[in-house]
Amino acid sequence: MLTNVDLSREVAKAEFKRLKGDADLKLADLQRQVKALGIPVIVVFEGWSASGKGTLINELILPLDPRGFTVHSASGPTEEEAFYPFLWRFWKRTPTRGRLAIFDRSWNRRVVTGRVEGQVKGKQLLQAFEDIRSFERQLTDDGVVIVKCFLHISKQEQKRRFDTLRENVATAWRVTKADLRQHRRYTEYLAVAEDMLTETDTDCAPWTVVEAHDRRFATLKTFVTVIDALERGVAAAGRKSGEPPASAAQPVPAINAFKTTALDHIDLSLSLTAEEYADRLKMAQTKLRELEHQIYRRRVPVVIAYEGWDAGGKGGNIRRLTQNLDPRGYEVVPVAAPNDIEKAHHYLWRFWAQLPKAGHIAIFDRTWYGRVLVERVEGFCTETQWRRAYREITAMEQQLVHFGTVLLKFWLHIDPDEQLRRFQQRQEMTHKQWKITDEDWRNREKLDQYRDAVEEMLHRTTTPYAPWTIVESNCKWYARVKVLETVCEAIHQRLG
Amino acid sequence: MLTNVDLSREVAKAEFKRLKGDADLKLADLQRQVKALGIPVIVVFEGWSASGKGTLINELILPLDPRGFTVHSASGPTEEEAFYPFLWRFWKRTPTRGRLAIFDRSWNRRVVTGRVEGQVKGKQLLQAFEDIRSFERQLTDDGVVIVKCFLHISKQEQKRRFDTLRENVATAWRVTKADLRQHRRYTEYLAVAEDMLTETDTDCAPWTVVEAHDRRFATLKTFVTVIDALERGVAAAGRKSGEPPASAAQPVPAINAFKTTALDHIDLSLSLTAEEYADRLKMAQTKLRELEHQIYRRRVPVVIAYEGWDAGGKGGNIRRLTQNLDPRGYEVVPVAAPNDIEKAHHYLWRFWAQLPKAGHIAIFDRTWYGRVLVERVEGFCTETQWRRAYREITAMEQQLVHFGTVLLKFWLHIDPDEQLRRFQQRQEMTHKQWKITDEDWRNREKLDQYRDAVEEMLHRTTTPYAPWTIVESNCKWYARVKVLETVCEAIHQRLG
Numbered sequence: 001m002l003t004n005v006d007l008s009r010e011v012a013k014a015e016f017k018r019l020k021g022d023a024d025l026k027l028a029d030l031q032r033q034v035k036a037l038g039i040p041v042i043v044v045f046e047g048w049s050a051s052g053k054g055t056l057i058n059e060l061i062l063p064l065d066p067r068g069f070t071v072h073s074a075s076g077p078t079e080e081e082a083f084y085p086f087l088w089r090f091w092k093r094t095p096t097r098g099r100l101a102i103f104d105r106s107w108n109r110r111v112v113t114g115r116v117e118g119q120v121k122g123k124q125l126l127q128a129f130e131d132i133r134s135f136e137r138q139l140t141d142d143g144v145v146i147v148k149c150f151l152h153i154s155k156q157e158q159k160r161r162f163d164t165l166r167e168n169v170a171t172a173w174r175v176t177k178a179d180l181r182q183h184r185r186y187t188e189y190l191a192v193a194e195d196m197l198t199e200t201d202t203d204c205a206p207w208t209v210v211e212a213h214d215r216r217f218a219t220l221k222t223f224v225t226v227i228d229a230l231e232r233g234v235a236a237a238g239r240k241s242g243e244p245p246a247s248a249a250q251p252v253p254a255i256n257a258f259k260t261t262a263l264d265h266i267d268l269s270l271s272l273t274a275e276e277y278a279d280r281l282k283m284a285q286t287k288l289r290e291l292e293h294q295i296y297r298r299r300v301p302v303v304i305a306y307e308g309w310d311a312g313g314k315g316g317n318i319r320r321l322t323q324n325l326d327p328r329g330y331e332v333v334p335v336a337a338p339n340d341i342e343k344a345h346h347y348l349w350r351f352w353a354q355l356p357k358a359g360h361i362a363i364f365d366r367t368w369y370g371r372v373l374v375e376r377v378e379g380f381c382t383e384t385q386w387r388r389a390y391r392e393i394t395a396m397e398q399q400l401v402h403f404g405t406v407l408l409k410f411w412l413h414i415d416p417d418e419q420l421r422r423f424q425q426r427q428e429m430t431h432k433q434w435k436i437t438d439e440d441w442r443n444r445e446k447l448d449q450y451r452d453a454v455e456e457m458l459h460r461t462t463t464p465y466a467p468w469t470i471v472e473s474n475c476k477w478y479a480r481v482k483v484l485e486t487v488c489e490a491i492h493q494r495l496g
Numbered sequence: 497m498l499t500n501v502d503l504s505r506e507v508a509k510a511e512f513k514r515l516k517g518d519a520d521l522k523l524a525d526l527q528r529q530v531k532a533l534g535i536p537v538i539v540v541f542e543g544w545s546a547s548g549k550g551t552l553i554n555e556l557i558l559p560l561d562p563r564g565f566t567v568h569s570a571s572g573p574t575e576e577e578a579f580y581p582f583l584w585r586f587w588k589r590t591p592t593r594g595r596l597a598i599f600d601r602s603w604n605r606r607v608v609t610g611r612v613e614g615q616v617k618g619k620q621l622l623q624a625f626e627d628i629r630s631f632e633r634q635l636t637d638d639g640v641v642i643v644k645c646f647l648h649i650s651k652q653e654q655k656r657r658f659d660t661l662r663e664n665v666a667t668a669w670r671v672t673k674a675d676l677r678q679h680r681r682y683t684e685y686l687a688v689a690e691d692m693l694t695e696t697d698t699d700c701a702p703w704t705v706v707e708a709h710d711r712r713f714a715t716l717k718t719f720v721t722v723i724d725a726l727e728r729g730v731a732a733a734g735r736k737s738g739e740p741p742a743s744a745a746q747p748v749p750a751i752n753a754f755k756t757t758a759l760d761h762i763d764l765s766l767s768l769t770a771e772e773y774a775d776r777l778k779m780a781q782t783k784l785r786e787l788e789h790q791i792y793r794r795r796v797p798v799v800i801a802y803e804g805w806d807a808g809g810k811g812g813n814i815r816r817l818t819q820n821l822d823p824r825g826y827e828v829v830p831v832a833a834p835n836d837i838e839k840a841h842h843y844l845w846r847f848w849a850q851l852p853k854a855g856h857i858a859i860f861d862r863t864w865y866g867r868v869l870v871e872r873v874e875g876f877c878t879e880t881q882w883r884r885a886y887r888e889i890t891a892m893e894q895q896l897v898h899f900g901t902v903l904l905k906f907w908l909h910i911d912p913d914e915q916l917r918r919f920q921q922r923q924e925m926t927h928k929q930w931k932i933t934d935e936d937w938r939n940r941e942k943l944d945q946y947r948d949a950v951e952e953m954l955h956r957t958t959t960p961y962a963p964w965t966i967v968e969s970n971c972k973w974y975a976r977v978k979v980l981e982t983v984c985e986a987i988h989q990r991l992g
Contacts, residue, residue: 038840040840040841080853083795083797083853083854083855084797084851084853084854084899085851085895085896085898085899085901086899087848087895088848088851091844091845091848091849092845092848092849094841094842094845096837096840096841097840097841098840122618122619123618123619123622126619126622126623126626127622127898130622130626131891131895134888134891138842138844138888138891139842141884142842142843144842299579301579301580341592344534344536344592344593344594345536345590345592345593346590346634346635346638346640347638348587348634349587349588349590352583352584352587352588353587353588355580355581355584357576357579357580358579358580359579388637392630392634395627395630395634399581399583399627400581402581402623403580403581403582405581
């Protein structure tokens with residue numbers, strides 16, 4: 001969830017002032033509703049040293065009634081606390097109904113710091129992840145609203161902040177040896193944090209990654225995240241008791257404006273010349289043919305998943321991928337709307353059934369991600385169902401990877417202008433007219449909704465074991481070569 | 497879940513005939529409802545070789561419309577199936593909505609046979625348990641009803657059956673080398689099966705242990721288990737669609753009559769003479785005092801949980817346990833109805849908060865099991881909540897044991913006559929009158945409901961890491977010495 005995150009996001013001062021005022025009022029109002037409804041709330045802040053957790057927590061509590069919340073700082077178990085199981089001190093601090101408990105670092109320390117320092121490993125680590133999921137699930141089953149924010153900054157930004165602090169005698173003490181150790185081992189911590197986010201991102205207690213380079217952006221994003229979670233908690237409590245919400249919805253900064261984006265900073269100008277294309281395509285295709293035989297001999301299964309915008313170029317891309325392959329070694333699985341038999345099963349059933357045998361390649365033209373894309377946007381499944389699906393999908397992918405599968409996921413990205421150009425071209429050229437339907441135009445009208453769904457999908461399902469590759473596809477040549485070379489590299493890596 | 501199971505249970509021929517006829521009709525009717533409502537059903541049979549799975553599956557399908565079910569026999573992955581992740585072949589076989597899939601052995605093989613044969617271990621094993629739970633949860637979240645039966649026979653009974661089969665040339669082939677290997681390693685398989693049951697017994701897909709010495713009993717128990725699960729599935733589907741159940745409830749063999757019992761075969765005549773009592777009490781108390789100092793030095797936490805019938809003798813028992821202890825090393829935690837602050841938290845919160853520090857003993861006079869006893873029977877929590885609680889509780893206990901806690905759970909068992917005698921005595925003796933209230937008499941009227949709750953609790957929460965000890969308490973002397981000696985032995989074991 002930390003890969004592909006655009007850390008450059010900012011909010012201008014004037015806009016911040018305007019939005020923050022609304023958010024303060026909204027938050028104060030929600031705190032009163034939460035109290036009236038007896039909803040316990042937990043807000044967790046994790047993130048890098050010097051990412052601004054302290055400042056942010058101060059901002060968050062300012063609009064709140066101080067009688068209704070407690071801030072807990074978890075700097076590591078005290079000598080006393082080490083005499084109890086690790087969740088003990090957090091269980092004790094779970095809030096009374098109607099109150100907020102705000103945690104500056106939390107139980108997740110155990111699977112980050114504890115892991116890097118070598119105290120928690122192997123089976124213990126798996127067990128700790130399970131204990132954490134069980135803890136959070138028990139609380140949310142009991143009506144607790146859990147909000148989890150991870151404040152993310154780059155290594156460079158962390159260095160800049162440490163340097164600034166250390167230049168001044170008055171603040172130099174704030175940079176501890178542990179902070180500097182974390183900085184030196186940034187890459188290691190990054191991998192471990194990524195693992196923690198993946199393993200503990202659940203439908204009942206999802207993570208929000210907060211881009212924290214710009215404090216105004218980080219503050220607003222945190223506010224809208226908390227507001228959104230509380231509003232949904234209040235609505236759920238209302239549904240349960242059959243009462244209408246305690247107050248009319250006030251306008252709040254739309255949460256979508258602050259959602260993590262992986263697509264905004266994609267460079268769609270990337271392209272290849274005809275000559276480059278011809279050379280690299282041929283080279284990669286030849287290489288892949290060799291690898292195809294090796295994976296057969298070594299019995300390695302390969303799954304290649306294609307998703308992307310309509311007219312993103314999936315068909316042509318897949319054709320170039322398979323052009324030179326031995327047809328006995330691969331299969332292309334086209335995925336359309338489910339048929340009657342498929343509808344009569346779990347939505348993942350048809351994909352399980354079409355997994356490749358060890359030693360073979362399965363190429364999915366559209367995938368199981370339909371659940372969180374078209375089914376979400378078109379309302380073919382409920383919100384509960386698509387929210388649950390992120391974890392169901394990553395669980396399936398984890399099982400494939402544990403089995404030894406090389407799993408690649410490609411998002412073929414084009415911009416709306418390019419899409420329009422291709423749509424129009426399709427309508428004009430007789431031999432391409434079959435490719436464009438009314439549905440394509442209808443989908444295009446919902447571009448914003450689809451874009452939100454795509455961003456959330458890319459964010460929540462980019463796992464250490466199965467990351468997304470975003471393929472810049474305005475230039476089809478570039479896209480085809482990138483996919484081919486990525487596939488070759490991944491298989492090459494896997495074969496060692 | 498396999499400990500303390502009374503395998504001697506039987507059903508007489510005449511009664512079987514009568515009940516079986518009703519059950520057949522009921523099952524056929526439910527199959528029609530399930531089909532009409534589009535509920536997919538999975539019935540899993542696991543258990544010992546020669547426990548009668550095949551025969552039982554034959555019985556089960558006789559009353560069913562053959563167009564509505566499929567029987568899958570999972571004797572281990574074929575060469576072909578081994579080329580896929582282990583859940584693949586089961587995902588493929590998940591039933592269409594409205595159909596039944598019956599599995600003769602299942603995905604659980606991986607964590608039993610696979611584990612004993614050393615193919616699955618360490619992290620892989622934990623991962624496999626998680627994959628199984630995730631698989632079952634995904635299916636039940638999607639509306640599948642999962643029924644899981646484990647057919648249990650003793651080593652002796654297994655031998656008897658193998659011998660019978662081998663005596664006859666016509667049947668000798670049915671006893672395979674693998675069967676005989678399982679028989680020789682019965683104890684090892686037992687421990688591994690117990691682990692599997694504990695790790696995969698969830699609120700969405702609970703296990704039923706079927707006592708399989710008597711085929712009539714096993715058959716009826718399986719029938720009522722399947723009927724009960726289908727009825728609840730039909731009711732849930734009805735609630736969802738807002739429709740009344742498709743047909744009026746017909747009388748079925750009460751499921752309670754077939755529930756696994758740990759209490760029925762407890763020998764309550766066990767007793768001690770005054771002299772034996774005095775000797776053994778003193779010896780154990782002295783021993784425990786020594787151990788108390790050792791656990792302090794070694795920083796081992798000890799949790800002793802008391803549950804039992806009203807007037808079961810908890811108070812006197814705890815007094816004898818602590819009589820000779822250093823008061824700085826232990827604490828008795830009396831558990832009454834939760835106060836306002838406690839009610840404003842998760843029900844486990846107050847117990848987490850009162851856990852002993854490493855090196856100390858906490859003795860709970862009544863415990864977290866109130867959730868599945870008094871709260872269940874008196875309706876202080878919903879059925880969803882108490883069904884969920886078994887796993888929540890075992891998760892907590894597992895965390896304690898992983899931390900190094902010695903955890904002991906005692907059920908102080910007396911029979912209803914003895915309880916009545918003690919109640920009357922309390923009313924007659926002035927200095928004991930405070931001990932008896934109207935509530936005690938009211939609870940006594942609900943003895944059957946309490947007994948069902950107690951049996952289910954003992955069954956579902958007897959885990960390899962935290963088993964229940966049932967204490968025969970008609971003779972208080974015997975009970976006190978048994979608890980003391982059990983505690984000494986467990987601490988002694990732990991200190992090594």
